[in-house]
Amino acid sequence: DSGVTQTPKHLITATGQRVTLRCSPRSGDLSVYWYQQSLDQGLQFLIQYYNGEERAKGNILERFSAQQFPDLHSELNLSSLELGDSALYFCASREGRDTDTQYFGPGTRLTVL
Amino acid sequence: GDSVTQMEGPVTLSEEAFLTINCTYTATGYPSLFWYVQYPGEGLQLLLKATKADDKGSNKGFEATYRKETTSFHLEKGSVQVSDSAVYFCALSDRYGNNRLAFGKGNQVVVIP
Numbered sequence: 166d167s168g169v170t171q172t173p174k175h176l177i178t179a180t181g182q183r184v185t186l187r188c189s190p191r192s193g194d195l196s197v198y199w200y201q202q203s204l205d206q207g208l209q210f211l212i213q214y215y216n217g218e219e220r221a222k223g224n225i226l227e228r229f230s231a232q233q234f235p236d237l238h239s240e241l242n243l244s245s246l247e248l249g250d251s252a253l254y255f256c257a258s259r260e261g262r263d264t265d266t267q268y269f270g271p272g273t274r275l276t277v278l
Numbered sequence: 279g280d281s282v283t284q285m286e287g288p289v290t291l292s293e294e295a296f297l298t299i300n301c302t303y304t305a306t307g308y309p310s311l312f313w314y315v316q317y318p319g320e321g322l323q324l325l326l327k328a329t330k331a332d333d334k335g336s337n338k339g340f341e342a343t344y345r346k347e348t349t350s351f352h353l354e355k356g357s358v359q360v361s362d363s364a365v366y367f368c369a370l371s372d373r374y375g376n377n378r379l380a381f382g383k384g385n386q387v388v389v390i391p
Contacts, residue, residue, distance in 0.1 A: 207383045207384065208367065208381040208384075213376050220376045257322075265310045265373070266310075266312075266327060267324075267377070268324065269321045269323070269324075270321055271320060271321040272321045
């Protein structure tokens with residue numbers, strides 16, 4: 166158990182809908198990273214937050230957004246869903262400013278029908 | 279940008295055989311290097327890491343050495359068990375990109391009794 170929690174574990178929805186994925190980092194970790202794992206693209210970095218502020222953006226679509234709240238949990242919002250958005254979405258938290266090890270949650274499997 | 283290349287294709291081997299999974303990287307500067315493992319239906323678990331040239335990471339009988347001259351971080355285990363069956367990902371931490379991880383495509387390892 167990494168200490169990072171994600172909910173829900175599975176999500177099935179229809180095209181055009183909007184969903185929210187939730188992540189709670191390990192106690193004391195200020196950084197949260199979101200990644201997408203799909204069969205064709207592999208594991209890709211989406212976005213990073215540090216103590217409530219966006220710090221880095223990767224291959225994140227404009228239909229996707231994220232935020233980190235004062236209690237440090239983070240949410241990834243996916244809207245106008247398409248079939249191609251079906252994937253595993255992971256969040257990870259980083260130990261601290263002086264280390265670069267990330268610990269991953271169990272992931273949310275999103276299926277868009 | 280920074281990238282990681284893993285050898286193509288799944289790896290199938292017998293119990294107690296020697297395992298090698300090749301990983302090479304392209305990066306600006308001196309990234310940290312990681313191996314993560316993903317067991318069926320689970321998230322990513324950190325297996326080992328190395329933060330500078332000539333460092334050797336090790337855990338659970340697995341080893342990898344950070345080779346700057348060949349930009350490689352090959353994973354090895356002397357005697358695999360059936361329980362080592364999983365997908366193995368090589369990754370680097372982009373220090374200029376807020377430590378986002380760049381992953382290789384992963385290698386499925388199947389160990390046959």
